[in-house]
Amino acid sequence: MTPQSMTHKIFARQAGRDHVESGEFIEARINMSFTHDPGIAVLTETFYNGFGQDAKVWDPSRVALFQDHLVPAKDPASRNLVKIMDEFAAAQGIQHYFPYGPNYGVSHTVLIEQGLTLPGELLVGNDSHTVTGGAFNALATGVGIVDMAAVLKTGRLWFSVPEVMQVSINGRLQPNVQAMDIMLRLLSDIKMGGASGKAIEWAGSTIDDLTLDQRTSLCNMVVEGGAMNGIMTLTPEVEKFLSEVAQRPYEPVTPDPDFEYERVVSYQAEDIEPMIALPHKPDNGVPLSEVVGKGIKVDQVYVGGCAGGKFEDIKIFADVVRGNRIAKGIQVVVVPATMSVYRAMTVQGITQDLVMAGVNVESPGCKACFGAHGAVLGDGDVCLATINRNFRGRMGSPNASVYLASSMTAGHTALHGYITDGK
């Protein structure tokens, strides 16, 4: 039988087939689906108008709803969306609902924390960064509103089985290199669209050695290369984590050893340097050393989002700023991805260290990562951010400039007020 990648195996399983081929269209059963606040009005309207006012979702235990983009309500219209979501959740008996409150946060991170992102499963969400789930061996991909309306009713969706490329990294990373650096390097090599419509399967000893949060950052940003999904095999650390949180039994997948990847991109970990993406594209990455020394002043440092606001990202940032003061005249904002990250920071004294250093710790959520509220940029602002995209206008004004870098680089920059590696 044709050798299969991880992506092929999950699609085959969910399509009730023994194997699938790249390029074919299949219909697959969905294991888990989710949506969030900005799209809820259009989604529920499409759902009820399409399937009838008394339509029911196919399985309320396989739908999750998140309030992450527009909470705490930034204006009356945002608050009204929350109410639509409350009503939908109640009417449909949705079992995994995460409204603003003690357990809310950015969807992708909460799904992982709650054991809802599971190995071998097919996960779809109304958000391009749904791909994050691949770090836990799920086939996770973003879909549109009409897709989601149909999934809510039928639990099924069509897919085009992608070509698969492998990104393989072996060796030991330098201590000042984080997942963000790896990703900015990869994007600068393959460019946006370099993985268009493809799956990226990660391999190599470096990937196996990464912590959970670092793995998550890598898969999160595959969509910046145009990929449909990114996926990794499990490691003992991931399995241990899942044994504590998984909400259902699961069946992981591994690639067949003789599977032929459409393209293989390989790196030696030791060769990867700290990177920075210049405005206004995530594939504008250059080695940080080329930018350090140019005295690029920043108005804001932003540590947050599903790419760079997880516990470990914030801890690394805190390790740099602890005991120091942030530079005068700039604002430094930390937005934990979720309440659970915020609690862990607080219990471990990190919140206190940050606040004493002059950092503003904001409540969790998407906030300025998509430019709607909470430390949004104005004309001429320069920001260094640990988020996944720096498109013009993404964090606010189209006349602002955003640099993307790791949370370690963010720490050094916060202390100096200009972009630096602290050396």
Place this chain on the structure above:
Amino acid sequence: MRNLLTGKAYHCGDYVNTDLMAPGRFEPIESDEQLARIALIDYQGVVPFVNEKTGRSDYQVIVAGREFGCGSSRETAPQALSLAGVQVVIAKTFGNIFFRNCINMGILLPIRIDHDFDESVHDETVEVDLDARRCTVAGETHTFKDFGPLLSIMNAGGLIPYALQQGDQR
């Protein structure tokens, strides 16, 4: 969706994103008329895409480069093109969600082929034969991949009508 079609080509380059097709500054959009009028309004092509006088496009086919429809997932993008009169988009590659929207809304036929067309393709005649999986652009014939089960979705008028049709068989 008609299976045989002849139309005139409008050329688009690489990375034409959904912001250029239906810019957010026009939200909320008041009518189909308005959405048709703003189709590709921010794209600087060989000529404006929409004919000022008619409020529609004189082109039925778009011939584009890489990642046509990349960027945000908005449904108004394929909708605007369709309302302006486009029936087929031929591109080297498509933004993933844009491609899904074309099929799911049953309004545009997205055809993926490798090609070398540049601006000179503009105004040329395009013939598409969906059954034979063949398109002829400026005299050059290309075959494209089978749409398989997606044809039933498009023929049903989109994913929701399709799901309704399938309803009792599940």
